[in-house]
Amino acid sequence: xxxxxxxxxxxxxxxxxxxxxxxxxAVKVLRAATAGEAAGFELTxxxxxxxxxxxxxxxxxxxxxxxxxxxxxxxxxxVGAAPGDTRIPSGIIEREMLLKLRFSLDHYVNLRPAKLFPxxxxxxxxxxxxxxxxxxxxxxxxxxGNGGALRVGTPHEIATEVSVNTAHGVERVVRDAFRRxxxxxxxxxxxxxxNVLVHAGHLWRRTVEAVGREFPEVAVDYLHIDAAxxxxxxxxxxxxxxxxxxxxxxxxxDLAAAITGGIGLAASGNINMDRTAPSMFEPxxxxxxxxxxxxxxDPTAAILSVALMLDHLxxxxxxxxxxxxVEKDIAGRGSAARTTSEVGDAIAxxx
Amino acid sequence: xxxxxxxxxxxxxxxxxxxxxxxxxAVKVLRAATAGEAAGFELTxxxxxxxxxxxxxxxxxxxxxxxxxxxxxxxxxxVGAAPGDTRIPSGIIEREMLLKLRFSLDHYVNLRPAKLFPxxxxxxxxxxxxxxxxxxxxxxxxxxGNGGALRVGTPHEIATEVSVNTAHGVERVVRDAFRRxxxxxxxxxxxxxxNVLVHAGHLWRRTVEAVGREFPEVAVDYLHIDAAxxxxxxxxxxxxxxxxxxxxxxxxxDLAAAITGGIGLAASGNINMDRTAPSMFEPxxxxxxxxxxxxxxDPTAAILSVALMLDHLxxxxxxxxxxxxVEKDIAGRGSAARTTSEVGDAIAxxx
Ligand SMILES: CC(C)[C@H](C(=O)O)[C@@H](O)C(=O)O
Ligand SMILES: CC(C)[C@H](C(=O)O)[C@@H](O)C(=O)O
Numbered sequence: 001x002x003x004x005x006x007x008x009x010x011x012x013x014x015x016x017x018x019x020x021x022x023x024x025x026a027v028k029v030l031r032a033a034t035a036g037e038a039a040g041f042e043l044t045x046x047x048x049x050x051x052x053x054x055x056x057x058x059x060x061x062x063x064x065x066x067x068x069x070x071x072x073x074x075x076x077x078x079v080g081a082a083p084g085d086t087r088i089p090s091g092i093i094e095r096e097m098l099l100k101l102r103f104s105l106d107h108y109v110n111l112r113p114a115k116l117f118p119x120x121x122x123x124x125x126x127x128x129x130x131x132x133x134x135x136x137x138x139x140x141x142x143x144x145g146n147g148g149a150l151r152v153g154t155p156h157e158i159a160t161e162v163s164v165n166t167a168h169g170v171e172r173v174v175r176d177a178f179r180r181x182x183x184x185x186x187x188x189x190x191x192x193x194x195n196v197l198v199h200a201g202h203l204w205r206r207t208v209e210a211v212g213r214e215f216p217e218v219a220v221d222y223l224h225i226d227a228a229x230x231x232x233x234x235x236x237x238x239x240x241x242x243x244x245x246x247x248x249x250x251x252x253x254d255l256a257a258a259i260t261g262g263i264g265l266a267a268s269g270n271i272n273m274d275r276t277a278p279s280m281f282e283p284x285x286x287x288x289x290x291x292x293x294x295x296x297x298d299p300t301a302a303i304l305s306v307a308l309m310l311d312h313l314x315x316x317x318x319x320x321x322x323x324x325x326v327e328k329d330i331a332g333r334g335s336a337a338r339t340t341s342e343v344g345d346a347i348a349x350x351x
Numbered sequence: 352x353x354x355x356x357x358x359x360x361x362x363x364x365x366x367x368x369x370x371x372x373x374x375x376x377a378v379k380v381l382r383a384a385t386a387g388e389a390a391g392f393e394l395t396x397x398x399x400x401x402x403x404x405x406x407x408x409x410x411x412x413x414x415x416x417x418x419x420x421x422x423x424x425x426x427x428x429x430v431g432a433a434p435g436d437t438r439i440p441s442g443i444i445e446r447e448m449l450l451k452l453r454f455s456l457d458h459y460v461n462l463r464p465a466k467l468f469p470x471x472x473x474x475x476x477x478x479x480x481x482x483x484x485x486x487x488x489x490x491x492x493x494x495x496g497n498g499g500a501l502r503v504g505t506p507h508e509i510a511t512e513v514s515v516n517t518a519h520g521v522e523r524v525v526r527d528a529f530r531r532x533x534x535x536x537x538x539x540x541x542x543x544x545x546n547v548l549v550h551a552g553h554l555w556r557r558t559v560e561a562v563g564r565e566f567p568e569v570a571v572d573y574l575h576i577d578a579a580x581x582x583x584x585x586x587x588x589x590x591x592x593x594x595x596x597x598x599x600x601x602x603x604x605d606l607a608a609a610i611t612g613g614i615g616l617a618a619s620g621n622i623n624m625d626r627t628a629p630s631m632f633e634p635x636x637x638x639x640x641x642x643x644x645x646x647x648x649d650p651t652a653a654i655l656s657v658a659l660m661l662d663h664l665x666x667x668x669x670x671x672x673x674x675x676x677v678e679k680d681i682a683g684r685g686s687a688a689r690t691t692s693e694v695g696d697a698i699a700x701x702x
Contacts, residue, residue, distance in 0.1 A: 091546035099547070123584045125476040142493075142514070147550035153557070157518035159550040163493070167508035193598070195442035196450070199498035199510040206504070226605035233474045233584060233609045247544070251602060254577035258584045 006039040008313055011071040011278070015049040016093075017287025018297035018340075019077025025299035025344025026075060026306045029325070032348040033310065033318045044071065050081035050093050050287070059096035065104055069277055073309050074101070076282035077302065082289035095145065102138050105277035107270035108169065109176050110138035110249060111308065112284065114236075114256035114266070119331040122259055124233060130260055132239035133184070135177040136249025138270055140169040141200075143246040165200040165245065170207045176273055177243035178215040187240035188212075189221040191228045191248050204245070229255060257284055264297075265330075267304035271312060279312055281305040295339035300326060303347055325350035357390040359664055362422040362629065366400040367444075368638025369648035369691075370428025376650035376695025377426060377657045380676070383699040384661065384669045395422065401432035401444050401638070410447035416455055420628055424660050425452070427633035428653065433640035446496065453489050456628035458621035459520065460527050461489035461600060462659065463635065465587075465607035465617070470682040473610055475584060481611055483590035484535070486528040487600025489621055491520040492551075494597040516551040516596065521558045527624055528594035529566040538591035539563075540572040542579045542599055555596070580606060608635055615648075616681075618655035622663060630663055632656040646690035651677060654698055676701035 012027065014020035030041060046064060053059055068074060079098055081088045102110070116122055116130035146162035181188040190208045194201025205222070212220050223231065225248045231238060232255050244252060257266035266284035283301030291297055304326055310319035329347045338346070363378065365371035381392060397415060404410060419425060430449055432439045453461070467473055467481035497513035532539040541559045545552025556573070563571050574582065576599045582589060583606050595603060608617035617635035634652030642648060655677055661670035680698045689697070 091549060091552075094546045095549070123476055124474055126474070142512075143547055145549075147514075147548065149550040149554065151518075152554075155518050155522075157554055159516045159554040161493075161514040161516075161548045161551045163498075163512040163514075165510045165512075167502075167506050171506075193601075195445045196494055196598075196601075197498065197512045198442060198446070198496075199500040200512045201442075203500065203503075203508055203510040226601050229580065229602055229606040230609040230614070233606070234613075247547075250544075250547075250577050251580055255580040255584070255606070258581040262585075263581070 007042045008039055008072045009070070010041050010043050011068050011074040012043050012045045013048050013074060013076045014045065015077040015079040015287060016051050017078055017080065017289045017292040019049070019079065019287055021293070021295065021297050021340045022283060022299040022302035023075060023077040025340060025347075026302040028344045029303045029322060029348050029351070030306050032351040033306070033322045033325075034315070037315060037318055039315070048097055049079035050085075050088055053088060053093060059092060060100050065100075068101070069105070071278045073278050073313060074280035075306070075309065076280050078283065078285060078287040080287040080289070099143060101280060102270050105270075105280065106272045106274070107138045107280060108173050109269070109271040109273055110136035110246070111269040111271055112136060112249070112253040112256065112266065113308075114253070114260050116260045117265070117327055117330045119333060120261035120265065122261060124236075124259055127259060128235070128237035130236045132236070132242060132256070133180060134242045134244065134249055134253050134256060135173060135180060136244060136253060137169065137173045137246050139246075140165055141246030163197070163200055163245070163247070165203050167203065167207065170203055171211060172273070174204075174207050174211045174243055175214075177241050178211055178218055181218045181241040182215055185240040186218045187221065188218050189223055189228075189239055189242045191223050191225050191242055191244040191252060193225050193248075195224065200245070208243070225251070228252060232256065232259060253284060263301065265300050265304070267301050267308055269305065269308040269312060279309070281309040281312075295341060297340050299340050299344050300330070303344070321351055358393045359390055359423045360421070361392050361394050362419050362425040363394050363396045364399050364425060364427045365396065366428040366430040366638060367402050368429055368431065368640045368643040370400070370430065370638055372644070372646065372648050372691045373634060373650040373653035374426060374428040376691060376698075377653040379695045380654045380673060380699050380702070381657050383702040384657070384673045384676075385666070388666060388669055390666070399448055400430035401436075401439055404439060404444060410443060411451050416451075419452070420456070422629045424629050424664060425631035426657070426660065427631050429634065429636060429638040431638040431640075450494060452631060453621050456621075456631065457623045457625070458489045458631060459524050460620070460622040460624055461487035461597075462620040462622055463487060463600070463604040463607065463617065464659075465604070465611050467611045468616070468678055468681045470684060471612035471616065473612060475587070475610055478610060479586070479588035481587045483587070483593060483607070484531060485593045485595065485600055485604050485607060486524060486531060487595060487604060488520065488524045488597050490597075491516055492597030514548070514551055514596070514598070516554050518554065518558065521554055522562060523624070525555075525558050525562045525594055526565075528592050529562055529569055532569045532592040533566055536591040537569045538572065539569050540574055540579075540590055540593045542574050542576050542593055542595040542603060544576050544599075546575065551596070559594070576602070579603060583607065583610060604635060614652065616651050616655070618652050618659055620656065620659040620663060630660070632660040632663075646692060648691050650691050650695050651681070654695070672702055
């Protein structure tokens, strides 16, 4: 399919730890799901992450970033060194590689669905029907790296972190969230903390109010982030689409993953809806160095991320097939442990 | 006891909504618990909150703040207008009254215990033994009000929020958390997001490392805020003392309240450990305008806040008695609804 004029060019970043293992299964399922499609996928692998940094000192060179830009999409595994590894400055891979990709490629919609599939145990006693998506802003907020410190290491140290929010940045992600709500159960919940973070909070509220006028059928709700965590565990069925900033979205999507069976199942898309750069699809989980190389990781989150990618690339049929195959596999999961590739094989065989 | 030279002078701020109802029961229990103590309590009531603002336009006048400073402690109910009430600028009471008190009186330890009492249903299927305290920083972080906005209401609006963290502010609260851990199960978990909020995060980490040297028996753990919310619902028994910043503490304590039976049971102390100003004790819940005046509110959180207050004032015997009476009452709670004052009566009668 490399010679196919309709081939999608896919960059693959397996990364560290369990990243390569889960990505291998995601690719396996991608191949199986698109075997019947006119368009094929041409894959180019990029070595990036903590291991790569240890070998080369590179996080994300401009040249690599430029090459990544030429692809139609990016499939991302996981990056990060073992917690005890002091050779790597803490957080450097996360910021100078993962976040740099999200910011440089303008991934303003960080899409994170949360669905409790039949058969999956939830830590909640009465989870109800959980099926919502979080639209997390991906290019602003406290993630912009606009912090600083003075008199470091002295009793007079002061350290700041600045959350930056723009009308441009907030409006585009809010509109995206309304669109998704419109095509789902028509309920949008803004999560923020506007009673304390007044300026950012009011920008978000006013924007939701203004954009909401374009979507009169969508019911709008508001929750402070603290209250939202309560409802996550007492009544998660109330949520349809949640829109929130980068940091609140980071927090609430891990909690959302936890109540729907864990981060082994949580998929995500870092999406540039304007398509001015490739979007990137990644499982929410990290590199899990403790179980790396042992075929113990669950590749389901990576595989569900492929479904999000297929949808974004305009292949909704293939996306739905992957989603269905995963749901079928999950429903039949017993307590018997399967290897990473056994799970991939099982899902691929359902396609 | 007003004439008693050992009388404690207590300021009482019933506030709005269910505030007055739950405070009445807290005072009832305070009286019952301290009937045998040498020291009595002299109470002075202060009218503050949304209702007071509507009547007078005052949030917290300097004169009132000066009077509040003269007391030994403050018992606080709840403040806040009904969500639909557009006469009150959103968040003004929270910021210019509640947060102003916490900041002006230097309540740097926002203490929030989370304990699942026997007999209390948790939304978690397998909660395990939940018994931890969150030491939330109370005078810094993103709560400082250092935000701003430019070109408001235009497509070029930019809104910022600044989190301010100082060595002074972080060190004192971290030391307090270590002390509490030392006298509990000797485990301290720092919750932050240092891989993204580098400058603030590293100040917190370095401080925990440095202060930790004074407490070699306390085991130190670290969790990113997102991961912490996962463990809150999958393994809350792992926590003993959590120390974290003002915003992360706000979020995690609502979640902690949810998994331990709801905010109807969650007590808190806004504590100035240097005793340069009175500390303030308040239930974590809000004013709940929807059930106000109907004797439907659970006064337990307010009553448990009295126990925290008694402890802070050097009356650990009375504090323990209140705590035990509450636990006894909770263990015997059936499904029959009781009025607010019936709950207060029941707990007081156990003293
Ligand atoms: C690794 C980290 C920088 C990242 C984030 O905070 O966004 C992760 O937690 C996530 O949610 O994808
Ligand atoms: C009312 C609000 C300002 C307050 C806070 O954010 O601290 C509340 O949520 C709390 O936790 O006491």
